[in-house]
Amino acid sequence: MALDDIYKEVILDHYKNPRNKRELPNAELSCSKNNPLCGDDITVFIHEEGDTIADVAFQGQGCSISQSSASMMTEAVRGRSVEDAQALTKDFRDMMGGEHEPDEDEFGDLVALKGVVKYPIRIKCAVLAWDVLQEALQEGAGEAAGTAPHTV
């Protein structure tokens, strides 16, 4: 059944037992966004060591798709370089746009969100955490380049 494609066990597991859902006291970067359509909100906290995302966590509330995507995202980008995380963000967005066939090794649990592509109105839910991540990373880059950052 089509529905089971999006409400896979892995999505509900991340929804009910979110990973890294906490504040990050030593975060250099953070960013919040909400989806005005539905009121879902997500804050992402990032602690960098050099060019590496040493730790990442999130806070927020919303539907199973937005919250599980945030949870999976924290697992997927921890330990990656900023550049690598941005590349993964692009691949994830492209998967949600139906333009990228995910590689299970690279995507891990995130593959479970592929089924959401069939529910166009829910794609925004899946992408929200990634938008927040990207903005936080861009602000980090902005700080390095000397523009005004919005960081904690």
Added chain:
Amino acid sequence: MAKIIDKPASGDTLDVERIRADFPILTRRVGDKPLVYLDSAATSQKPQQVIDAESDFYAHHNANAHRGIHMLGEEATELFEGARGKVARFLNAPSAESIVFTRGTTESMNLIAHGWGRKFLKAGDEILITEMEHHSNIVPWQLTAQQTGATLRYLPITDDGLLDLSQLESVLTERTKIFSVTGMSNALGTITPLPRLIEAAHAVGAVVAVDGAQLVPHLSVDVQALDLDFIVFSGHKMLGPTASGGLYGRREILDAMDPFIGGGEMILEVFPDYSTWKEVPYKFEGGTMNIAQEIGLGAAIDYLEAIGMDAVRAHEEEINAYALKRIGEAGATIYGPTDPDLRGGAVSFWYKDVHPHDLATIVNEEGVAIRAGHHCAQLVMRRYGVPATARASFYIYNTKDEVDVLISALERAEQVFAL
């Protein structure tokens, strides 16, 4: 004093199967399931009579209204003004001139906040609204308050989803120049006690505007019996086309107001540095109007009047009572009053641990269309500490069987989430 809720006379029933046959969209399927449309508070479906009226206008009478000397121009004007007459009769307005056509509730409320508010409000004056309002009855007043220096105040709501009338005297004072209040909440279903509110507002000299977006489609409204100053409404929630609707305004208030949209057709004469306006309602109707849509609204009113608004209310009370009972028994938390006598046909709820968006997606698989979100009422959501709710809303074409389909779909959602 007029009662907003009159118990209909017995025998006022409507033939739902016959009504359903008039709505072509109700034969649609969602995947392999019949459509169960429970989102009429967002927009109602349209009977063939309304679709035909709009299409007949374009096929046979299309011309600009109030401009053409030619035959089609006259026909278009006659049909457009005929629709205005129907709206006036439907609301028991004293004259057709007291009906201004707009694209709906939001535009109507902006027209009042701009044309009345910016002209007559000043620093020290107060605008009173309530915590129950749709954003269309909040944001226009915020903008007007910022422009005029007037203060925006709120009548709070109770835990039960009612206006907190114990606070009325403290927020409705001689400083209150306008009290703008919903007649029926889109987020909670609450029917507000308009006769009492209007009397209290008039006692302190305030003008009363009612957001009738949910009220007018579902209950008989008599603007003279209620002694209303303004009521705004949307045609698309009462079987009419999108971008139809308007407002009723008390004639002397409309006369005193400034125009809202400036441009063609609302002027009498234009000079280099000033212009003069047409009489009401035309001074508010700048540019080419939504002619076909308002004609469609006229057909929608014909349809509702043929059924009778008492029968509409009686049917909805029955469905509401049944839905409240079944949704509550299914284990959902319901927001808003639980007494069907105090509410219209919008039931906001949170089902077990299933987020409203997930719920809306899952029940859609069963063919059921419900709304999930903040319903353009973020103040209400915050008041009850929820980011969103699921909302099932009912109209003349809904049946108890459809409520049963919703309940089965809720159970399906629970199964999915129990994984």
